Amino acid sequence: MEHDVIKNPLIVELELLRANFDKTTEKLIKDIQRHEKIMTKADKRQKQEYDELQRKFAEVEALQKEIEETQKEVIFTMGSIGESRSKETGNHVRRVAEYSKLIALHYGLSEHDAEMLKQASPMHDIGKVAIPDAILNKPGKLTPEEFEIMKKHTELGYDMLKHSHRPLLQTAAIVAHEHHEKFNGQGYPRGLKGANIHIYSRITAFADVFDALGNQRCYKPAWSDEEIFNFFHKERGEHFDPKIVDIFFKHLSEFLHIRETFKDPI
Ligand SMILES: [Fe+2]
Numbered sequence: 001m002e003h004d005v006i007k008n009p010l011i012v013e014l015e016l017l018r019a020n021f022d023k024t025t026e027k028l029i030k031d032i033q034r035h036e037k038i039m040t041k042a043d044k045r046q047k048q049e050y051d052e053l054q055r056k057f058a059e060v061e062a063l064q065k066e067i068e069e070t071q072k073e074v075i076f077t078m079g080s081i082g083e084s085r086s087k088e089t090g091n092h093v094r095r096v097a098e099y100s101k102l103i104a105l106h107y108g109l110s111e112h113d114a115e116m117l118k119q120a121s122p123m124h125d126i127g128k129v130a131i132p133d134a135i136l137n138k139p140g141k142l143t144p145e146e147f148e149i150m151k152k153h154t155e156l157g158y159d160m161l162k163h164s165h166r167p168l169l170q171t172a173a174i175v176a177h178e179h180h181e182k183f184n185g186q187g188y189p190r191g192l193k194g195a196n197i198h199i200y201s202r203i204t205a206f207a208d209v210f211d212a213l214g215n216q217r218c219y220k221p222a223w224s225d226e227e228i229f230n231f232f233h234k235e236r237g238e239h240f241d242p243k244i245v246d247i248f249f250k251h252l253s254e255f256l257h258i259r260e261t262f263k264d265p266i
């Protein structure tokens with residue numbers, strides 16, 4: 001007699017479970033595979049975006065560098081224009097720049113700040129572009145009225161530069177404004193005293209005077225080293241920040257080396 005084998009219900013149950021399990025497993029595997037595909041695609045896209053970003057960064061960086069270089073050049077050229085109006089040599093601004101950085105480093109300023117001052121200090125006399133030739137290049141002493149006009153080159157330079165937010169031009173503005181202030185408060189235009197004069201300006205003032213004394217100007221012959229050294233001893237704490245005068249004598253050979261390296265062609 002043939003009759004259906006009655007399966008053990010437990011086996012039926014288990015077989016059903018296995019079928020379900022197989023289905024779920026298959027679905028899971030498919031899901032994982034699909035996910036993987038999506039991930040690789042996303043990875044690829046992400047990598048592309050990343051590369052693109054890197055390239056843009058490099059471009060911006062190159063552009064930034066060019067802007068900085070241009071800025072440096074413009075500043076240096078402007079400084080030279082200011083000096084050439086007063087018949088000073090092109091190397092004057094170069095030497096002032098070098099002396100300024102040297103002093104800044106010995107003073108304890110950071111490499112970054114010293115370099116910034118080096119680039120900004122050649123601008124100290126930019127305001128002279130607005131001073132009449134007759135005063136600027138007058139042989140001999142200026143009358144008190146003429147001197148009052150001459151003094152204006154500090155404020156004129158400051159006004160020309162103060163509107164920029166670039167740190168370099170801001171530094172140049174400060175230096176243009178204050179490079180004739182004296183440590184004892186007897187300078188111009190504001191009669192600032194001691195540390196109220198920005199350190200950048202105190203440094204540039206020294207560098208500028210040191211260089212001017214050693215060279216002939218329309219109103220004076222060049223001084224000998226002995227005369228210059230006596231002058232700095234006398235003006236220590238008067239015209240100049242005493243710490244800067246001390247730096248000068250302590251590192252004299254470095255200053256003379258710069259003077260020799262950038263001397264005017266005869
Ligand atoms: Fe000046």
Ligand SMILES: [Fe+2]
Nearest residue numbers: 092124125208
């Ligand atoms: Fe100067």
